[in-house]
Amino acid sequence: xxxxxxxxxxxxxxxxxxxxxxxxxxxxxxxxxxxxxxxxxxxxxxxxxxxxxxxxxxxxxxxxxxxxxxxxxxxxxxxxxxxxxxxxxxxxxxxxxxxxxxxxxxxxxxxxxxxxxxxxxxxxxxxxxxxxxxxxxxxxxxxxxxxxxxxxxxxxxxxxxxxxxxxxxxxxxxxxxxxxxxxxxxxxxxxxxxxxxxxxxxxxxxxxxxxxxxxxxxxxxxxxxxxxxxxxxxxxxxxxxxxxxxxxxxxxxxxxxxxxxxxxxxxxxxxxxxxxxxxxxxxxxxxxxxxxxxxxxxxxxxxxxxxxxxxxxxxxxxxxxxxxxxxxxxxxxxxxxxxxxxxxxxxxxxxxxxxxxxxxxxxxxxxxxxxxxxxxxxxxxxxxxxxxxxxxxxxxxxxxxxxxxxxxxxxxxxxxxxxxxx
Numbered sequence: 001x002x003x004x005x006x007x008x009x010x011x012x013x014x015x016x017x018x019x020x021x022x023x024x025x026x027x028x029x030x031x032x033x034x035x036x037x038x039x040x041x042x043x044x045x046x047x048x049x050x051x052x053x054x055x056x057x058x059x060x061x062x063x064x065x066x067x068x069x070x071x072x073x074x075x076x077x078x079x080x081x082x083x084x085x086x087x088x089x090x091x092x093x094x095x096x097x098x099x100x101x102x103x104x105x106x107x108x109x110x111x112x113x114x115x116x117x118x119x120x121x122x123x124x125x126x127x128x129x130x131x132x133x134x135x136x137x138x139x140x141x142x143x144x145x146x147x148x149x150x151x152x153x154x155x156x157x158x159x160x161x162x163x164x165x166x167x168x169x170x171x172x173x174x175x176x177x178x179x180x181x182x183x184x185x186x187x188x189x190x191x192x193x194x195x196x197x198x199x200x201x202x203x204x205x206x207x208x209x210x211x212x213x214x215x216x217x218x219x220x221x222x223x224x225x226x227x228x229x230x231x232x233x234x235x236x237x238x239x240x241x242x243x244x245x246x247x248x249x250x251x252x253x254x255x256x257x258x259x260x261x262x263x264x265x266x267x268x269x270x271x272x273x274x275x276x277x278x279x280x281x282x283x284x285x286x287x288x289x290x291x292x293x294x295x296x297x298x299x300x301x302x303x304x305x306x307x308x309x310x311x312x313x314x315x316x317x318x319x320x321x322x323x324x325x326x327x328x329x330x331x332x333x334x335x336x337x338x339x340x341x342x343x344x345x346x347x348x349x350x351x352x353x354x355x356x357x358x359x360x361x362x363x364x365x366x367x368x369x370x371x372x373x374x375x376x377x378x379x380x381x382x383x384x385x386x387x388x389x390x391x392x393x394x395x396x397x398x399x400x401x402x403x404x405x406x407x408x409x410x411x412x413x414x415x416x417x418x419x420x421x422x
Contacts (some may be wrong), residue, residue: 004256030210031153040151041167042210043103043204048171048195049078049134049138049178050110050133051282054117054126055256057190067123073382076257078198079134081341081377084100084368091228091364096358098215099150105209111201114194122333124406139166141367142228146360150213161347166287168339173283176256180276189272196361199224228364236270238362240345240415241406242369244305247401248339251312253374254397255282255332256263262320262328262390274325282332286340295305298345299412305341306409308334313402320394337384338405375403 025159059071065077094102113132114322118125145164152160178196183189190320200370203327230238263275293301319327354362377397 001159023063032151036212037148037163039151039207040148040213041163042207043107044140044144044148044164044167045111045171045174046197046200046204047106047136047144048168049175050113051137051175052172052176052256052279053179053193054130055176055199055259055279056272057183057193059261059272059275060183060190061120061126065121065123065126068386070379070383070386071123072261073257073379075123075130075189076128077375077379078255079130080371082131082134082377083138083141083371084134085140086135087228087364087368087371088226088273090139091142091361092226094139094146094289096293099143099147099213099360100208100211102143103147104205106136106143107201107205107208107251110136111198114198114201115390118188118191118194120190130304135310138367139365141313142360142364144188145347145363146356147213149359150336150356151211154356155353158294158348161351162290162344163257164252164419165340166290169283169286169336171337172252173280173287175279176276177280179274180272183272191215201343208411212313214403219258228361228368230350230354230362231358234350235361236415237353238365238369240302240412241342241349241366243411244302244309244342244405245339245346245366245407246342246370246373247309247405248335249370250308250377250401250404251335251372252286254378254381254401255279255335256393257378258385258390259332261329261385262394263380278332281329281338285333285336285382289337289340289343293341294344298348301341302345302412303409305338305345305410306405308341309338309405310402310409312338313398313405317395317398320391341369342408365371373404387388 024074058075062068062072071161074416075370090102090106091301105109109132113136116129116132120129148164148167149157149160152163154393173198179193182192182196186218260276261279263271263278293304296304314329315331315334319331337406347363350359350362377400381393384396386398387393
């Protein structure tokens with residue numbers, strides 16, 4: 001046996017397939033029908049509905065519990081803490097033991113978060129609920145999005161990336177819209193939406209239970225808890241995805257965390273329906289733009305995403321200085337387009353180059369790279385706004401993120417075409 005064969009043997013081990021399961025993610029199994037690819041994306045949508053459902057309700061909790069804009073962004077940041085902590089584990093575990101053993105506990109934890117949100121009477125409870133939500137989302141963006149690719153099969157990886165990405169952003173937008181509408185027209189303004197979400201989560205559990213995915217046959221050895229990464233040779237694709245995705249998702253995170261405060265405190269709009277609708281149209285744009293650009297070259301998609309995020313931050317600065325709701329919504333739409341294209345470009349690059357047995361970890365790596373600045377910068381902007389005022393805080397945030405988006409675009413333009421398009 002050659003040295004290379006010995007190294008390969010020590011790195012991998014083989015599972016015996018359980019009854020009714022195939023031997024590997026890319027194994028010799030019958031290709032699932034296309035409708036199953038769409039259905040497999042449903043758990044991603046449902047968990048992301050929860051991820052942002054609290055957005056228009058924070059003004060109610062601020063009024064009833066009493067906390068500052070800085071504390072508000074801190075509550076939001078615990079979602080990022082839970083998400084990143086989950087990503088350090090869920091991608092590797094999913095690639096080793098299968099998608100379902102990761103997704104089922106994540107959905108149960110999301111149900112528990114719904115219960116805590118619906119009964120919260122303190123900042124601590126909101127923090128715990130956001131933390132649990134982040135853990136569930138971290139599992140879904142790694143294992144759930146990889147499961148969509150598994151169901152699609154190797155011949156439909158591009159459509160799998162599109163559906164997984166759109167499921168994420170559509171759910172992220174649907175959550176605040178549901179919460180905004182139900183909090184205005186239904187009893188229990190901070191309760192009803194989480195009852196509805198719990199029902200949706202039960203349907204997602206049924207989907208996961210029936211999903212035609214199997215445990216992997218070939219599993220790489222190594223630490224179970226680690227900073228997620230990609231196989232050797234895929235680092236450039238990961239870096240290009242993060243360069244555009246990170247500024248884009250940071251822009252939408254700012255709108256989610258401080259958008260209602262901007263509407264109520266700066267622009268004089270207190271309607272929770274308006275706050276939820278602004279987040280919804282932002283993510284509806286993120287969904288629609290991905291279908292619009294899906295046939296374009298990945299280099300073009302990533303470049304356009306960087307340009308859109310840059311324009312979003314320039315428009316945000318104009319909005320806070322002119323007190324214009326219309327301009328603020330335009331900024332949100334551009335932010336959604338920036339995240340959508342950055343996310344689609346990054347996922348497509350990974351789907352096309354990373355082996356399936358490392359795909360969940362690669363998805364986790366992309367999201368770690370995106371969510372770290374998405375957690376740090378909006379929190380900094382929140383506390384800065386407490387100190388210097390919302391107008392100045394939003395202006396400084398916009399200028400910093402605009403610079404990062406420009407850098408991301410230049411990184412894509414300066415990359416070798418083969419790296420992006422292979």
